[in-house]
Amino acid sequence: MATTPSRPLGVGLVSVGWMGRLHSRAYANLPLVYPELGITPRLVQAADTAEAGRAYATEVLGYDSAVSDYREVLANPEVDVVSICAPNFLHAEVGIAAAQAGKHIWIEKPVGRGAHETAAIRGAVIAAGVTSSIGFNYRQPPAIQRARQLISEGALGQITNVRGRFFGGFSADPQSPRAWRFVREQSGSGVLGDLMGHLVDLVHFLLGPVSSVTASTGTYITERPGLPGTPDEGRMLPVENEDYANMLLRFDDSAVAAGALGTLDASWLAVGPKAEYAIEIFGTEGSLRWDFERMNELELAIRRPGQSLGYTRLFADDTFPEYSRFQPGSGTPMGYDDLKTIEAKKFLLAATGGSSDNSTIHDALASAQVLTAAEESAASGQWVATPVVEGHTGNVKGA
Ligand SMILES: NC(=O)c1ccc[n+]([C@@H]2O[C@H](COP(=O)([O-])OP(=O)(O)OC[C@H]3O[C@@H](n4cnc5c(N)ncnc54)[C@H](O)[C@@H]3O)[C@@H](O)[C@H]2O)c1
Incomplete structure (x- = not known):
């Protein structure tokens, strides 16, 4: 199979719950399932307020480091893309800050606590010119x-x-x-x-x-x-x-x-x-x-x-x-994991x-x-x- 040169892409993760773990497995699977894309995600930094989440991120998922304040992830120059897998009340705060920091975002649904918050994130994404993807896995x-x-x-x-x-x-x-x-x-x-x-x-x-x-x-x-x-x-x-x-x-x-x-x-x-x-x-x-x-x-x-x-x-x-x-x-x-890999x-x-x-x-x-x-x-x-x-x-x- 023809391959293009691999380009490591720095991944940041906000919240290491069910979805955070699933996004991380999807990044890990990507070069195995789609090798011809030459995209190699590197799991750089995860954030979770819970100690257990941070430990899981480094010890099991393989992130280089884990922190309690998501703003460190957004400020990390080695992070190119951010998975936002936090509870809904954090979607707007994190999504807007991530876009303003120039990070591409893969954000879980429902993307905020109502259309007003989704619209605010959309405004920030458009203003920053970053890419967005949504966790609408049933597509x-x-x-x-x-x-x-x-x-x-x-x-x-x-x-x-x-x-x-x-x-x-x-x-x-x-x-x-x-x-x-x-x-x-x-x-x-x-x-x-x-x-x-x-x-x-x-x-x-x-x-x-x-x-x-x-x-x-x-x-x-x-x-x-x-x-x-x-x-x-x-x-x-x-x-x-x-x-x-x-x-x-x-x-x-x-x-x-x-x-x-x-x-x-x-x-x-x-x-x-x-x-x-x-x-x-x-x-x-x-x-x-x-x-x-x-x-x-x-x-x-x-x-x-x-x-x-x-x-x-x-x-x-x-x-x-x-x-x-x-x-x-x-x-x-x-299986379900495969949908997240796609x-x-x-x-x-x-x-x-x-x-x-x-x-x-x-x-x-x-x-x-x-x-x-x-x-x-x-x-x-x-x-x-x-x-x-x-x-x-x-x-x-x-x-
Ligand atoms: N696409 C889907 O099918 C699907 C399925 C489940 C959940 N979701 C969505 O994913 C998001 C997360 O859901 P989940 O089931 O993974 O939640 P979860 O309850 O399993 O995990 C939430 C995590 O957020 C962490 N957290 C709480 N406050 C934080 C903060 N200030 N900073 C960083 N981390 C913090 C918690 O410690 C926990 O680890 C929700 O928006 C939910 O709607 C989508």
Whole structure:
């Protein structure tokens, strides 16, 4: 395989939680999966306020050093790109400072505590001229990439409606502690930002920009025990945001799905589903559906006059984008880490001036606007308009 000379790229990381570890593994995998790019990430410095996070960064992930103040990472001249994997309340503060420091950013969703914070980060990214990539990993499965191709080619005919559900059970236990996700000051919205944000981005990616929404939200576990090891241990404290949300939506005229309608739900309390992140798209000529719990499968039905056919289950294979980088033949599953490796590739390709189809801060604002509109609608009971964001990479007509 032809290779270009390797150019080490200095990586900084803010927060060494679940996502921080995953971003780090993705950087480590990148030169193994995409050697021809000649991009060799070097894990330079990580920041976490928790000692355990700092120790994990140096002893397990292999960062040269770890500090408690993220500003040291942003000031480090050996750091070229920064992964921002902090809780939501830090996204705007860190994202804006990173852009102002001239660092390219790969930032986790929901990119702030509402559209106003996402817009502020977007302003800083545009002003600094740095690259941005967003942790919208559900764009990356080969089955989803193939689904976008099929929709763009018109295989489903005119899109009539979309139904999406992002159902997780990771907060279903009422005794699971009141971590940052349940506190409005630290998280912003609840399941809207956490799961619905992914689903809205997936809808944008497959079908194009949404122009208006109406939504309802509910909180069913209204208090949780305080976090162990903190002054709140032993006390029950209020849950300050929603744990279920639903939404009706309409598409913009520029969207591939112009004229279609949609219904979306998200819950992190669902008993049964573990990560049932699923979408079903209907058109005049066919339908398709996908579920993250069966990430490597795409179900497709194409109308044949005079025949009564149901869905056909397709396994991802080397005809689907990216699949053959990971496995040689269909039926051998890719995993969640692989999605982040693809995301890292797209981010670093864009950060080094290459052509890339990475999601960007414009896509983050497009998703955040819909979530903020959903919150407004849940309060007012009205439909709320969501203007199209310039620079978004959603699926538009003629793309
Ligand atoms: N893309 C996805 O599918 C996905 C999945 C999970 C989480 N996320 C997002 O990733 C972000 C992080 O979530 P997580 O699940 O990794 O969180 P986590 O709770 O596992 O980790 C958070 C980390 O932040 C650290 N931290 C807290 N305050 C800090 C500070 N001031 N400076 C530096 N570090 C600090 C904590 O010590 C902890 O290590 C969130 O925005 C979340 O929405 C995205």
